[in-house]
Amino acid sequence: MQYRTILFAAASAASLWAGAAAAQPAKTAEVEELVVTGTRTEGRTRLETLAPVDVVSAEALQQRGTTELATALATSVPSITFPRPSNTDGTDTIRPATLRGQGPDQTLVLVNGARRHATALVNTNGSVGRGSAAVDLNAIPSTAIERIEVLRDGASAQYGSDAIAGVINLRLREADHGGGLSVTTGQYMTHLDGFYGRKGNVTDGLTTTVSGWQGLSLLGDGFVTLSAEYRTRENTNRSDIDPRLGRVTSRFGDADVDDLSLYLNAGKPLNDNWSAYGWYGYQKREGSSAATYRTPTDATQNIISVYPNGYLPLLKTKTEDHSAGVGLKGELAGFKTDVNLVYGKNTIDFNVANTLNPSLGPTSPHQFYAGQLAYDQLVFGADFSREVEVGLVKPLNVAFGVEARRETYQIGAGEPGSYIRGPFTTLALGSRGFTGFTPSNVVDVDRDAAGVYLDLEGNLTEKLSASAAVRYENYSDFGDTTTGKLSARYDFTPEFALRGSVSTGFRAPALQQQFYTATSILYINGVPFETGTYPSVSPVGKALGGKALEPETSENYALGLVYRKGAFELTIDAYQIKVEDRIVLSETLTGSATAAVGTNARTIYDLLSPYGASAARFFINGVNTDTKGVDIVAHYRIQDDQAGTFDLTAAGNINNLNVTKTPVTAATILPSPVSLFARQATKRFEEGTPDKKLTLQGDWSKDGWGATLRSTFYGDVLSPGTLADGSADSHTGVRGVVDAEARYTFPVGVTVSLGADNLFDTYPNQIVPALNTTGAAPYSSFSPFGFGGRFVYGRLAYKW
Structure with missing residues (x-):
């Protein structure tokens, strides 16, 4: 079945490409998208930049079944991976994304060009991104986004900490009129064939999203854009029958999630030179994910008089996310000036339900408040730039600026019943499924950081352009660091250019x-x-x-080519990323x-x-990695009066990450040195994301009709086991996933869309029974496209 799916997907995309090419277009159109990420020179398009930049439009984000921003972005940019882990505590509802196989916290996320705050959650379980605390992309509704720019190049010298793999810049919608409203609803309609007997059709995961935006005039010449989104998603369950009890006892799949997001983006000219801008975003998310099932006869974790059939603890998280920014743009002493102040806060409350503290005995409560994590960030930035005549063929763009940042982090204790030891001393203590934070875990810390940068960019000759950047940052907790970057581009002809860069980078702990x-x-x-x-x-x-x-440090090398002729575009960018002293969570020493x-x-x-x-x-420095890869993106756009408009894209990523050094305990600590980052953790780094990913997509539109056909191919992913000989490992297998959508826009502006993500109900390999003896987790959480099966949806949208 998997081979038929792959062949069908390839044939469909190829025939669409060939059919469009054979249409002999009457005219072609090339979309010139000006970018602001990775360059401080105005007027460069995504094909004129010195480093690769992907531009993903709001329309592209919405032409699929998922309404999650991170999932939509991962299907649009092959170098981004966004798996769907399960049974990983808070990570089930706050999931991390990776760029070029690097850590989730090694990609800097900006909103309107300003640094966005990370989540308070640390991924401590066995998922992709273990040990990281990254930005939650799903905290921003896609309806608030005008476009996303993804800089696929190291950029610490330009933007500071975290930009080792690259930068994702979310540009908020700016509109003083018009609006839109959409309702998307869908569910999984899939077929299961489990090893232990769960077979047949399954319908679950009903998801409904209501979103809208409205542009308003602000005092005549300004704008206020309001965006809102409400999403409710029921859980999915792909657990097999538990052979111990002859029924399904576990829940393995997407969590129940309800979230409400509100965003406001505004701008107002103050005079001929200055304008004010600002935004505010808020999201409240409630999630419920399952822990491991406790059997009726579990001697330490169950009291049979309380749960005669056993019990499945549920971790319930309540997340609130705030983001606000204000700024002024204008001209000061001949310099283009942008001064802004941005604040962000993420708070997570943990509750455990359908559980007990066995040590409290039969009178134990069945739900507990388990504590809170909170993180906030205040950033002041001032950027200045101007063109200076220095005798080159064009003026040199000189940019410099400062950034000051204050961060705080807090851990709050849970109620005593979630962690105390009760009178039944032979039974387990604390709330089962998630033990509460204790008073000794309480933390309230902060730090300050300040940085300055200088960025030069210009044309050395008519064909050769180059840039140089240097940045110095000082942190109150570990000291200072300096990074630099050199980039160049040579346009041999108007159609063909080579580009490359060399840079150093860092990520603060x-x-x-x-x-x-x-x-x-x-x-x-x-x-x-x-x-x-x-x-x-x-x-x-x-x-x-x-x-x-100490901070992680990196060396980035990139070399690429750009080719464009008429409506055809091709970019190929090879890269190498060397990271030293990566911060990881150590093995447990017992x-x-x-x-x-x-x-x-x-x-x-x-x-x-x-x-x-x-x-x-505990967290430690000491892991070194070396990543080599290549990104390839080809695009062809055809406009034909008879056949309509065809947008055809082939985009792929090949990524090979190797761990070159791991830390061990010092001989002065233990008699026999022990690895602090053993095989399972190493393999999770090296093979936890696909080494190959290819997307073939065709978009067609004519009059009111439109359609999208997308085929995504994933290389094999390893889910490493705990045994040194690899016998407990499992593989997802090479897979191809096909998404399809058809839509029609009525003359009144209403668009009706029908589609399916994972049209052919593709699954990763099942985990063999010997590694899944309870039937609880038949698929790997490392699967890059999840393990939910076919998702069928419909969408009703109206624009005015």
Whole structure:
């Protein structure tokens, strides 16, 4: 079936391309999109830049079944991956995206050119992006977006920390009139064929999204654009029958999610030289995801009189996200000037339902408040630029600026019942499914950072353009860093050019990585001991060799070509990204009081017992990676009076990441050095995202009719197991996924669309029974296209 799907997809895209080419177009059109990301020179199009920039329009984001911004972006840009993990706590509802296989926190996200805040969540479970605290792209509704610019090149010297893999710049909609309203609803209509007997058609995951925007005039010559979106999604479940009990006991799939998003974007000229602008965004999201099923006979985690059939704990998260920015643009002493102040805050409350604290006995509550994470960021930026005559063929653009940032991070404790040890000392303690944050986990920290940059860009000759950037930043917690970048482009002819860059980059350790703490209490011979995640500079972390975190550093190399002739465009960009001292979450080091003296386990116990701990993991520097790859994008646009307009795109990414160094415990800490980043973690880095991804897409429109056919091919992804010989590994397999949509716009402005994402109901490989003995998780959470199956949808939209 999978081979037929791939062949059909390839044939469909090829025939569409060939049919359009054979139409002998009466005229062609080339879309000239001016970009502002990666350059501070005005007037460059995406094909004239010195580094590759993808431009994704609002219309392109909406012509698919998903209404999630990150999912839509991942299907539009092959170098972006956005998996759908399950049973990973808060990561089920706040999912990370990756660019060019790098960490989710190694891509800088901007809104209207200004740095956006990260989420408070640290991904601590076994998902892609483990150990990162990244920006939540789904906190911004797609209806508020005018377009997205994706800079696929290292840009720390231009924008600061986090831009190791590149930059995603979300440009908000600017309109003083007009508006739109759309309702999209759909659900999964799929067929299951489980190893343990769950077979047949399944319909679930009903999702409805209502979104709209309205442009308003502000005092005659300004604008206010209001955007709103409400989405409700029911959970999906791909768990198989549990062979122990003969029924489905688990829930493996998308979480239940309800979110409401509101955005306002405004601008107003103040006089002939100055204008004011600002935006405000808010999202409230409530999610409910499942933990691991507890069987009726579980001797430590269940009380059979409370849950005679066992129970499935549910983690319920409530997330609030605020973002606001104000600024002034104008001319000061001949310099184009942009001064802005941006604030963002992300707060996550954790609740656990359908659970109990077994140690409290039969009277234990069934739900608990488990604590809160909060992160906020205040950024002041001032940017200045002007063209200066220095004797070149064109004026040199000189840009410089400053940025100051203050960040805070907090952890709040849960209610006592979510973490305490009750009178039933032989039973597990804390709320099952997610143990609450304890008073010893409470954190309230902050830091300051300031930076300055200089950016030069101009034409050295009629055909040769170049840029140079240098940036210096100082952080209150670890010191300073300097990065630089050189880029060049040579246009041999109006149709053909070569471009390349060399840069250094950095990513500052996040406060979340420096101070995240989550522990539970174990009793050993009646004595309480903590186990969990500790700051690297805590007494527990230091006892095992933890040190203050330092910034990650990178070297980026890129070389590409641009070819355009008429309506045909082709870009090929090869790259290499070397990252040193990547910050990762270590392996858990576990002690034992009964182990022989001189063994690692006994030594760990002796080191940690003075601090009331028995096992620990912490964040560390020390992983080096080397990534090599190539991005290829081809586009052909045809306009024919008889056949209509065809937009044909073939885009692919080949990405090979290798871990070249991993840290081990010092010989002065343990008798036998132990890897702090073992095989499973290494393989997750190297093979947790597809090494190949290809998208073939055809868009057709004529009069009121339109259609989109998209085929996406994914290379094999590894879900690494815990065994050193690899026998517990699983593979998703090479897969092709086909999406299709047809639409018609009535003369009154109403558009009706029908479509299906994953039209042919493609799944990754099932995990073999030996690795899924309970039937709970038959597919890998590392699948780059998820494991939900076919999603059928309809959309009704109206523009005015």
